[in-house]
Amino acid sequence: GAVVSQHPSRVICKSGTSVKIECRSLDFQATTMFWYRQFPKQSLMLMATSNEGSKATYEQGVEKDKFLINHASLTLSTLTVTSAHPEDSSFYICSARSGANTIYFGEGSWLTVV
Amino acid sequence: GQQVMQIPQYQHVQEGEDFTTYCNSSTTLSNIQWYKQRPGGHPVFLIQLVKSGEVKKQKRLTFQFGEAKKNSSLHITATQTTDVGTYFCAGYNYGQNFVFGPGTRLSVLP
Numbered sequence: 001g002a003v004v005s006q007h008p009s010r011v012i013c014k015s016g017t018s019v020k021i022e023c024r025s026l027d028f029q030a031t032t033m034f035w036y037r038q039f040p041k042q043s044l045m046l047m048a049t050s051n052e053g054s055k056a057t058y059e060q061g062v063e064k065d066k067f068l069i070n071h072a073s074l075t076l077s078t079l080t081v082t083s084a085h086p087e088d089s090s091f092y093i094c095s096a097r098s099g100a101n102t103i104y105f106g107e108g109s110w111l112t113v114v
Numbered sequence: 115g116q117q118v119m120q121i122p123q124y125q126h127v128q129e130g131e132d133f134t135t136y137c138n139s140s141t142t143l144s145n146i147q148w149y150k151q152r153p154g155g156h157p158v159f160l161i162q163l164v165k166s167g168e169v170k171k172q173k174r175l176t177f178q179f180g181e182a183k184k185n186s187s188l189h190i191t192a193t194q195t196t197d198v199g200t201y202f203c204a205g206y207n208y209g210q211n212f213v214f215g216p217g218t219r220l221s222v223l224p
Contacts, residue, residue: 040220042216043214043215044202044214046211049211065208093157095157103147103204104159105149105158105159107155107156
């Protein structure tokens with residue numbers, strides 16, 4: 001079964017609104033979670049690394065104020081897409097590190113901004 | 115920074131044929147992981163290779179880590195339609211994050 005749960009799996013929102021996506025590690029504590037964006041038929045693009053209790057580390061080119069990441073507990077990280085626009089429509093996927101090097105991915109969230 | 119490349123980008127095979135995807139890193143890696151992503155799904159961890167020259171098998175899948183720990187390969191023997199998907203490698207160096215390759219998309223024709 002899934003060890004990392006992501007919610008919602010699909011969301012449609014109006015342009016200008018904000019959307020929150022949750023990523024939960026179900027049976028382990030994840031001090032580090034990662035957020036990716038994946039365009040159709042392309043690879044995973046790392047957006048940011050989320051560390052529990054501290055600020056997220058964003059990759060170059062990713063707007064911190066647009067993609068707000070919060071890692072308030074060892075089992076939950078959230079990604080909030082603020083003032084969403086149609087170009088933000090994408091597949092967003094999180095992963096969590098268990099132990100030294102094992103990474104589990106969430107099921108992903110399809111965001112459509114209309 | 116570290117770059118991870120994969121070839122080929124696409125591969126179409128007839129069911130029963132073999133398939134190989136190659137992963138190359140610009141830097142020496144601590145370890146490498148392989149993932150499979152089915153169409154419409156999320157990446158699923160397949161295996162991790164740590165040792166130089168390591169070879170691991172999972173049924174029809176054979177994974178190899180190069181002697182220099184800069185390249186890796188995934189070989190599927192006698193492909194089946196269930197093998198369809200995109201295969202990603204991800205290279206890791208201590209103190210850094212995993213860097214994913216662009217993936218190889220496998221199509222299997224019945």
